[in-house]
Amino acid sequence: MSLDTNSDPQSPPQPIEPTKIAVLKHRRGSRWMHWINFPLIVIMIWSGLRIYWANRVYAFGILSWEWFMFFPESFYTALDLNQRLARGIAFHFTFAWLFTLNGIAFVIYTWRTGEWREMVPNRKSLRGSLDVLLHDLRIRKTEPPKRGRYNEAQRLTYSLVIFLGFLAILSGFAIFKPTQLSILTWILGGYTSARVIHFAVTIAFVLFFLVHILQVARAGWRNFTSMVTGYEVTETDTSGSNRTSPARQSMEAADG
Amino acid sequence: MAEKPELSMAAYRQRTRRSLLTGGLAALAGFAGWRWVQDQPQSHNIPTVLRKGHEFNEAVWSGLFREDHQARTFSRSAASILRVNGRQGLRSEIDLADWQFTVKGPDGTTLGTHVLNDIKQLDYFETTIEHKCIEGWAQITNWGGARFRDFMRLYEDQLPDNISHVYLETPDSQYYVSVDIETMRHDQTMLTYNNLGVPIDELHGAPLRLTTPLKYGIKQLKRIGEIQFLTEAGRDYWGERGYDWYAGL
Numbered sequence: 001m002s003l004d005t006n007s008d009p010q011s012p013p014q015p016i017e018p019t020k021i022a023v024l025k026h027r028r029g030s031r032w033m034h035w036i037n038f039p040l041i042v043i044m045i046w047s048g049l050r051i052y053w054a055n056r057v058y059a060f061g062i063l064s065w066e067w068f069m070f071f072p073e074s075f076y077t078a079l080d081l082n083q084r085l086a087r088g089i090a091f092h093f094t095f096a097w098l099f100t101l102n103g104i105a106f107v108i109y110t111w112r113t114g115e116w117r118e119m120v121p122n123r124k125s126l127r128g129s130l131d132v133l134l135h136d137l138r139i140r141k142t143e144p145p146k147r148g149r150y151n152e153a154q155r156l157t158y159s160l161v162i163f164l165g166f167l168a169i170l171s172g173f174a175i176f177k178p179t180q181l182s183i184l185t186w187i188l189g190g191y192t193s194a195r196v197i198h199f200a201v202t203i204a205f206v207l208f209f210l211v212h213i214l215q216v217a218r219a220g221w222r223n224f225t226s227m228v229t230g231y232e233v234t235e236t237d238t239s240g241s242n243r244t245s246p247a248r249q250s251m252e253a254a255d256g
Numbered sequence: 257m258a259e260k261p262e263l264s265m266a267a268y269r270q271r272t273r274r275s276l277l278t279g280g281l282a283a284l285a286g287f288a289g290w291r292w293v294q295d296q297p298q299s300h301n302i303p304t305v306l307r308k309g310h311e312f313n314e315a316v317w318s319g320l321f322r323e324d325h326q327a328r329t330f331s332r333s334a335a336s337i338l339r340v341n342g343r344q345g346l347r348s349e350i351d352l353a354d355w356q357f358t359v360k361g362p363d364g365t366t367l368g369t370h371v372l373n374d375i376k377q378l379d380y381f382e383t384t385i386e387h388k389c390i391e392g393w394a395q396i397t398n399w400g401g402a403r404f405r406d407f408m409r410l411y412e413d414q415l416p417d418n419i420s421h422v423y424l425e426t427p428d429s430q431y432y433v434s435v436d437i438e439t440m441r442h443d444q445t446m447l448t449y450n451n452l453g454v455p456i457d458e459l460h461g462a463p464l465r466l467t468t469p470l471k472y473g474i475k476q477l478k479r480i481g482e483i484q485f486l487t488e489a490g491r492d493y494w495g496e497r498g499y500d501w502y503a504g505l
C-alpha cells in the first residue's frame with residue numbers, strides 16, 4: 001500500500017492506542033464477490049451431486065480393487081440427493097450463469113485494482129509453501145515470512161482455487177454443450193474426459209473448503225472479520241520507523 | 257467511495273459493527289432469496305424461476321445453433337450397442353410386420369401413413385456418434401437410416417411455412433417428445449432403423465426411432481407411432497417431469 005500523504009510536523013500524533021491500527025486488507029469488491037461466491041459454489045456442488053447421483057460411477061482403486069466409491073449410500077440420503085436429477089439440473093444450469101458471472105467479475109476486478117499481485121505465486125512459492133506446511137503441522141518452529149498480504153502457501157492455494165473455478169466453468173460448459181462448444185470439449189480431451197475433470201474439480205473444491213475453514217478458524221476471529229469489514233488489526237512497530245503511522249495520523253485528522 | 261487504507265481503532269470498531277450488520281442483512285437476504293426459489297409455484301415440476309432459467313438457456317443456445325456444425329463422429333470400430341434405459345412407451349406388445357405410423361399437420365389432420373419400406377426408399381445414411389444420456393453416461397454407437405430432412409421433404413408442400421417443432425409419440429401414446437425444427441432438419445438427425453448395421457432391436461426402438469447427437473437420449477424417441485408437425489412446442493414427456501424442453505447438446 002503506497003501512501004504519499006505526510007503528517008503535518010506541527011501537530012504531533014495523538015497517542016491513542018499507539019500500538020494497534022486497522023489496515024485495509026480486502027477491498028469492498030473482493031469481499032462482496034467472495035461472499036457471493038460462497039453460497040453459489042455450495043449450490044453448484046449440491047446440485048452437481050444430485051446430477052452425479054443418477055450415474056454414480058467414479059471410484060478410487062487399482063484395477064478391480066475398489067478403495068473408495070464416490071459415495072456411500074448414506075451420503076445421498078443425508079444430503080437429499082436421491083431422485084433429484086431434474087431439480088439438480090434445473091438449479092445447476094441456472095446458477096451456472098451466476099457462478100460464471102461472479103467469477104469473471106472477480107478476475108476483472110482483481111486485474112483492474114492490481115490485487116492480483118498479492119496473489120500470484122512465483123518460482124519460490126512451492127518451496128515456501130512447504131515451509132508453511134511444516135510450520136502449520138508444528139514440525140518447524142519458525143514462521144515463514146509473508147510476502148505482502150499472504151504467505152507462499154496462501155498464494156499458491158488461492159491461485160490454484162481460482163484456476164479450479166475456471167476449470168469448473170470450462171469443463172462445465174464443455175459437457176453442457178459438447179457439440180456447440182466442440183472445440184472446448186476437444187481441448188479437455190472429449191466429453192468423458194471433461195466429465196471426469198468436472199467431477200475431480202468438485203472434489204478438489206470440497207477439500208479446499210475443508211482446509212480453508214480449518215485455517216480460517218485457526219487464524220482467529222479478527223482475521224475472519226477482515227473478510228467482512230475489510231480491515232485487519234495489526235500491531236505497529238514502536239521503534240518509530242513505523243511504515244503506517246503517517247497515514248494513520250492523516251486519517252485521524254480527516255476523521256476528526 | 258474509495259476505502260481508506262487504514263483506520264484508527266475507534267473507527268475500526270464502528271466499521272466492524274456496521275459491516276457485521278450489513279453482512280448479517282445480506283445473509284438474511286440471501287436466505288430469503290433461497291426460500292423464494294424453493295417456494296415458487298411449480299412450472300412442470302420445477303420452480304418457475306428455474307424453468308425460466310431453462311428457457312433462458314434455450315434462447316442462448318438455439319440462438320447460437322449453426323445448422324452446418326456437426327457433432328463429432330467416430331470410427332465405426334469404436335461403436336457398441338447402447339445400454340438399455342427407459343422403457344416408457346415400449347411396454348405394450350408390438351407386431352412389427354403390422355406396424356405403421358401416421359403423419360399429422362399442425363391442426364391434427366392426418367397427412368399420411370407410412371410403413372418401414374417407405375423410409376427405406378429414402379437415401380440411406382449411417383453415422384457413428386457419441387450418444388449422451390442426461391443421467392450422465394455416454395456411449396459411442398452407430399445408427400443407420402434416413403435423414404429426417406429427406407422424409408420431411410415428402411410433406412413440404414402440405415405444410416405451412418411456420419413449422420417450429422416436430423412432435424413424436426409411441427404407438428401407445430405413453431412416451432412423447434417435442435423437438436425444435438432446426439435440430440430436426442440437421443444432417444445428423446435421422447429416422448433410424450439400423451444399429452451397427454443390423455435392424456435395431458425392440459428395446460432400442462424397433463422398428464423405427466429418432467436419433468440425433470444434438471440432443472440427450474430423452475429426446476430420441478423409440479418406436480415411432482406418430483409424427484406431427486407443429487407451429488409451437490408440443491408436449492414432452494420428460495419436459496413435463498421437470499426437465500429442460502430443449503435438452504440440446
Ligand code: HEM
Nearest residue numbers: 044045048049051052096168169172173175176202390392
Ligand atoms: C462450482 C462450480 C461447479 C461445480 C462444483 C459443479 C459440479 C458438478 C458435479 C458434481 C456434476 C456431476 C458430475 C457427473 O455426474 O459426472 C456436474 C454436472 C454437470 N455440470 Fe457442473 N459444476 C460446476 C459448474 C458448472 C458450470 C459453470 C457449468 C456450465 C454450464 C456446469 C455444467 C454441468 C453439466 C452440463 C453437467 C452434466 C449434466 C448432465 O449430464 O445431466 N457445471 N457438475
